[in-house]
Amino acid sequence: MRYKRLGNSDLVVSVVGLGTWAIGGDFWGSVDDALSIKTIQRAIDCGINLIDTAPAYGNGHAERIVGEAIKGRRDKVIIATKCGVLRDGPRFIRTLKPETIRKEIDESLRRLGVDVIDLYQIHWPDKNTPLEDSVNELVKLRQAGKFRYLGVSNFDTKLMEQIISMTDIVSLQPQYSLLERSIEKDVLPFCREKGIGVLTYGSLGGGILTGKFKERPKLEKGDHRDRFYPFFHEPLWSKAMQLVEALREIAYEVGKPVAHVAINWVNQQEGVTSALVGAKTPEQAEQNAGAGEWELSEEHLKRIEAAYKNIFGSDGVD
Numbered sequence: 001m002r003y004k005r006l007g008n009s010d011l012v013v014s015v016v017g018l019g020t021w022a023i024g025g026d027f028w029g030s031v032d033d034a035l036s037i038k039t040i041q042r043a044i045d046c047g048i049n050l051i052d053t054a055p056a057y058g059n060g061h062a063e064r065i066v067g068e069a070i071k072g073r074r075d076k077v078i079i080a081t082k083c084g085v086l087r088d089g090p091r092f093i094r095t096l097k098p099e100t101i102r103k104e105i106d107e108s109l110r111r112l113g114v115d116v117i118d119l120y121q122i123h124w125p126d127k128n129t130p131l132e133d134s135v136n137e138l139v140k141l142r143q144a145g146k147f148r149y150l151g152v153s154n155f156d157t158k159l160m161e162q163i164i165s166m167t168d169i170v171s172l173q174p175q176y177s178l179l180e181r182s183i184e185k186d187v188l189p190f191c192r193e194k195g196i197g198v199l200t201y202g203s204l205g206g207g208i209l210t211g212k213f214k215e216r217p218k219l220e221k222g223d224h225r226d227r228f229y230p231f232f233h234e235p236l237w238s239k240a241m242q243l244v245e246a247l248r249e250i251a252y253e254v255g256k257p258v259a260h261v262a263i264n265w266v267n268q269q270e271g272v273t274s275a276l277v278g279a280k281t282p283e284q285a286e287q288n289a290g291a292g293e294w295e296l297s298e299e300h301l302k303r304i305e306a307a308y309k310n311i312f313g314s315d316g317v318d
C-alpha cells in the first residue's frame with residue numbers, strides 16, 4: 001500500500017481509503033452488520049488506514065459499525081467523519097448551526113468509541129447559516145480536543161477561499177472519478193496551489209467502474225445509489241459502458257481488476273491524496289486495497305485520456 005501525507009497535517013493516509021456510506025444500511029440496499037464489520041477489519045488488515053464515515057450514513061449506523069470494527073485497532077486507523085447533514089427519515093437535511101455541530105460531534109465520538117476524531121469534515125455547505133458562525137464553533141471544538149484536523153466536502157473554490165481566511169483546513173472531499181471530472185477545472189488546481197489534501201468520493205462511480213455491470217442493474221429495493229450517481233441513467237450509462245471497455249482492455253493487459261484501473265487513474269491525478277472507495281464485503285475491500293500496490297504507466301494514462309475524449313468529447317461529461 002502506498003501512503004501520502006494529507007495536506008499540511010501529520011496524518012499519513014493510505015492512497016485507498018474505505019468509504020462507509022453503503023454500510024449505513026438505509027440507502028444502498030440491505031446490509032449485514034457482521035459482514036460490514038469484517039469488511040472494515042479486512043480493509044485494515046490490507047493496509048487501508050483511512051476510514052471515512054458520517055452521521056448521515058444510516059443516521060449514525062455506519063459510525064456505530066465503524067466503532068465496533070475498530071475496537072482494539074484504534075492505533076491502526078485514521079478516522080474521518082463529518083458534520084452538517086442530519087436525517088429525517090429518507091431526507092438529508094443540511095445544517096451547520098453551531099448548536100447542532102456541538103451535539104453532533106459528541107454523538108459521533110460516542111458512536112465511534114474514540115476520544116478524538118482525526119479528521120472532522122463539513123459534509124455539505126449550509127446556505128442558511130453564516131459560515132463564520134459554524135467555523136467559530138468548530139475552532140472551539142478543535143481547541144477542546146474533540147477533533148484534530150478540519151476538512152470540508154463539496155465546497156467550491158469560493159467557499160474554500162472563505163474558510164481558509166478564517167481557519168486552517170487540511171482537506172477537501174469532492175466527487176471525482178472518470179465519470180465526474182468537473183473538479184479538474186478549478187477546484188483541484190486550487191487545492192494543489194494551497195496544499196489542501198484531496199480525498200475523492202464516488203471513485204468507482206457507485207460500482208460502475210468495477211466493470212461488473214453488463215447491463216443497467218435492477219437495483220434491489222432500498223438501493224437508491226442511482227439517485228445520487230447519474231451515470232446509472234441514459235445518456236451517461238451507455239458512455240460509461242464504453243469507457244469501462246477501455247479500462248477492461250488495460251486491466252486485461254496488466255492482469256488486474258478493472259476497479260484497480262479506475263482507482264489508480266484517480267490516485268495518479270496530481271493533487272489527489274487518496275481515493276475513498278466503498279465496499280460491502282471483505283472481498284471487495286481486499287480487492288480495492290490491492291490498487292495501492294501498483295500504478296498505471298504514462299502510456300496507460302494517455303490511452304485512458306484518449307478513450308475518454310473519444311467517448312465524452314473534450315469537454316467531458318459536465
Ligand SMILES: NC(=O)c1ccc[n+]([C@@H]2O[C@H](COP(=O)([O-])OP(=O)(O)OC[C@H]3O[C@@H](n4cnc5c(N)ncnc54)[C@H](OP(=O)(O)O)[C@@H]3O)[C@@H](O)[C@H]2O)c1
Binds near residue numbers: 021202208
Ligand atoms: N462527502 C460526500 O458528500 C460523499 C458522497 C458520497 C460518498 N462519500 C464517501 O465516499 C465513499 C465512496 O463512495 P461510494 O461508496 O458512494 O461509491 P463508490 O466507492 O464509487 O462505490 C462503492 C460501491 O461499489 C461496489 N464495489 C466496491 N468495490 C467493488 C469491487 N471490488 N467489486 C465489485 N463491486 C464493488 C459496492 O457496492 P455493491 O456491491 O452493492 O455494488 C460499493 O458499495 C462513501 O462510502 C463515503 O464514505 C462522500
